[in-house]
Amino acid sequence: MVDPLLSLRIWFCIGLALLLGLLPDIAFPAIPAPDTAHINQLNRLAFKLRSSDPRQSRVRFEEAAALAGRLGYESGQAQAWLGLGFYYRKRNEYGPALTFTQRAAGLFEQQHDSLNLIAVGYNLGYIYFGQGNYAQALASAQRGLNRAEVLHNHKWLVLTNAQLGFISTELGEYGQALSYLEQCLALAQRTHDQSGVAQGLRGLGDLYQAQNQWTQAHQYYSEGAALARRLGDRPGQVVQEIYMADMAERQGHPAEALRYGRHAGAELRRLDAVGYLPLLNLVMARAQLHLRHPDSALYYGRPGLEASQASGVKENIRDGSAVLAEASARLGRFADAYRYHRLYAAYRDTLSSRALIRRTAALQYGYELARQQARIGQLTHTTALVRQQNRQQQWLLVVSLVGLGLVTGLSVVLGRNYRAKQRAYELLARQQTELVATQRQLVAAEKWAFVGELSAGIAHELQNPLNFMNRLAAVSNSLLAQETTLVGEPAGSPAADELGQEIMAGLRRNLHEISQHGQRASSIISSMLSHARTGAVLLPANINTLVAKQLQLAYEGRPESAWILADTVPHLVLESALPPVPLLAAELERVLLNLFTNALYALAARVRQAGPGYVPELRVSTQRNGATVEVRVRDNGTGMPPAVRERIFDPFFTTKPLGEGTGLGLSLAHDIITKGHGGSIQVASEEGEFTEFTLALKVDE
Structure with missing residues (x-):
């Protein structure tokens, strides 16, 4: 969940930067004519008024934009639009803020104005974050940091590191946030950038406050407030007081x-x-x-x-x-x-749902960064080629220097080769800089991807118990509706008493089932988090009991599309006297429930396709096979073509319509069986005929 201080913190970041000299690095063009000079003067005045008189700042930006439009002065118009983008974002009016900032970006890109494009990315990062577009916010902030590194602009390096630290704090990635903020503070102190130091101190205060570490947060906020007071930053002092008030109340x-x-x-x-x-x-x-x-x-x-x-x-x-x-x-x-x-x-x-959205956005961002792996491979190959060419040119240069006195004309060729080598070194330096930045993004993306996949997996696993709870709640509502019909019955009549007792008994049963499924949902979360972090101990269990229980749960809680199936569809064949199997009961139950639910879904789909002559059947069996116990789940439903069968264990792959499947069920099942239990899971299927899954688990000898 986004911290309620989000809007206030975004205001403070830009207000402090503008007031104390960070954003004046936005490049204003030279003065080519008196009219354009007036436009530039209006823009400078508007930037100075942003903190002390925001309304007048907006008026000056609008005047500059209108005048620049009449004169066709694109550079001045882009400056004014960018200023309006900052103004509306500070007021949380993200629609006009995004419109003006994107207009400015288009003109700056035409002019190849790299410095002002950093300011554009900085503003877009906060706009996207305020709108809940976390992946776009991260991408914009990272692009701004990359541009600042290429330009070696210390002020923007401070600002973009602080921005990434702020976004990481709000997304709960505290370790990454600390890394960004420490870089921001170290660079600001090294370059004697006092306004940047204030940014870093404020960011560290936010970080420790988010973790309820009040002493450290108070220390950094106090240092930041003292620095803001020395710098004459009144808005900064007010913001610090609001932070202090919020901490004191909490x-x-x-x-x-x-x-x-x-x-x-x-x-x-x-x-x-x-x-x-x-x-x-x-x-x-x-x-x-x-x-x-x-x-x-x-x-x-x-x-x-x-x-x-x-x-x-x-x-x-x-x-x-x-x-x-x-x-x-x-x-x-x-x-x-x-x-x-x-x-x-x-x-x-x-x-x-905001926490899940943030983490799935982080996963999406990780996948976007993964596309750059091809670019990294290309850069690596280019680097090897350049180095090889350099070695060849060095040998050629040595030979040429030996024969320089004999062949005067060769000196011209050598000179050209030397200049080519210099250009190659410059190209190599730029490519290496880009390679290092991209590799750092990929390292961070691995952590985002893990967080997103874990969250999406938990959401998938919670669907089944929540479906049970919703259905039982609906039945309870129906019983209550019947209870209301008793109001017209004479008090104490046998019919009213008997029907009331039946309704109350049904309600008690349903509430007991809802409680059990709620505890099961909590157990799923605890189990998945425990498995993801530390693993768990396998305990011997009777697999026949688990299979029978989960088959009954799957049939009773089957999707609405599968209610057309008759009670005779499930067919259970369990081998008696099976030895205990070491397993994690909660995780194996999720695997079985997923397989049974998928089978019922396939049977229902084929019933709708095949017609009256088709007899659906779900056959579930267990048997001993040497040192393993096998569980087979076979249905005569729709089956799968080879292309689908090859990808069913891939994460996020699903053939179900949008909203009916996440593509994580079989992926998680595969990991639980192979990695969590050391077993195997295999599938055989023919399209339009059958599908059979075989689980093999080691026996406890």
Whole structure:
């Protein structure tokens, strides 16, 4: 979930950079004529006013853009558009911010303006992150860092490292965030860039606050506030006070939070920086609740919630509605409390998927970086060729120097070869720089890919128990509907009493099943995380019991498309007196349930295709085969063509329609059997005839 301080932190990053001299590295063109000089002057003035008077800054940028458009002065117009992109992003108005920034990017690319393209990527990184496009945010920030490295621009190296540290903190990659922020701080200190030092200190404060390490966070925030005060950065000081207020409230010091908050609120209104007020009001409302002042909590919480709804910051809407619900309940205003709680629940459910989205976005980013592996191979090959050519040219140069006195004309050829070698060295240096940057991206991408695949796997495994819970909940609702029909029956009548007892018994059974499947979902998460991190111990178990139980669960919880199948479809043949098999019961259950569910899906699909003469059958059997126990799952469903059969164990490969499959079930099953149990899983299939999976597990001798 994105930290509610996200918008405030983005504001602070750009506000501090602009005020203290980081973004003046945006290149303003030379003055070719008086009219264009006026445009450049307007742009410079607008940049200076961004923190002290944002409205006037916007007016000046608009004037510069309009005048540059009339004169056809593309460079000045691109500068103005970029300034408007920064302005609207600071106000969380990401639509116009993206439009203006992309317009500026197009003109800068035509002019091959690498320095201003860094500023474009920097702004796009925060815009995409604010919109929840995490992969694009990472890609934009990384491109900005690469360009800064090529240009050896220290100020932008500081800014882009700080930006990547901030994004990594928000995505929960704290180790990577620490690496970026330490590079930012070290470079800023080495180049005596005090504004960059402030960026690094603020980023480290965010990092430790995100991990609830309050002492370290307070230390870095305090150092950053002191530096901002020495540099005359009033907006920076206000932001630090809001951070201090938020930390004080979270640590249970509401009086201290209110002291920081009141002073920060007065400064925000004086600076006309109203974009910070929704978060500040939320902190003040939470502090008032801690002090048992629910009426004051309502006073601060209502305007904060209204402003958050207007800007669309979902995290603030969720947290603000939770505070207002609790305050209203304490005051006995239960209708308002219920309304606010419904709003809180709606946004809580919406935001609950944000963590999975962030991690799958990281996986997507990793796959995009993987495409660059071909480019790395090409660069490596080119480097080898250049080195070989250099060695050949060096030998030629030695021979040529020996015969220089005899063949005067050869000196011209040698000179040309020498110049060619110099150009080759320059090409090699550029390619090596690009190779190192790309390899660093791939190292980081491996970590992102693991996080994304683990998250997607957990989501896939939770689908089955959640389907059971939803179906049982629907049955319970039906029973409650029948209960309401008893209202018209005479009190104490035998029919009403008997039907009421049956309904209550059904509800108790369903609630017991829902509880069991909820515990199973929790067990799945714990089991997958334990397996991914440390492995687990295999324990002997009766495999026949597991097979029978999971077949029953699969049939009872089969997809709606498979309800056309009759009760006689499953056919179970279990060999008696099988020896115990060492296994992880929870993981093998997921494998079996996945295979049975897929088989029922295939049978239902063929029933719809074949017609009345087709008899569906699912045959499940166990048998001893030497030192292993085999489990066979055979269905006479749709079968698979060879091209599909070769890829069924690939991650994310699925033939099901969008929304009905993730492509992770058989991939996880393969890893569980082969890596977790040291067994094997094989498949045989003919399209339109049958599919048979065979699991082989070692027997506990």
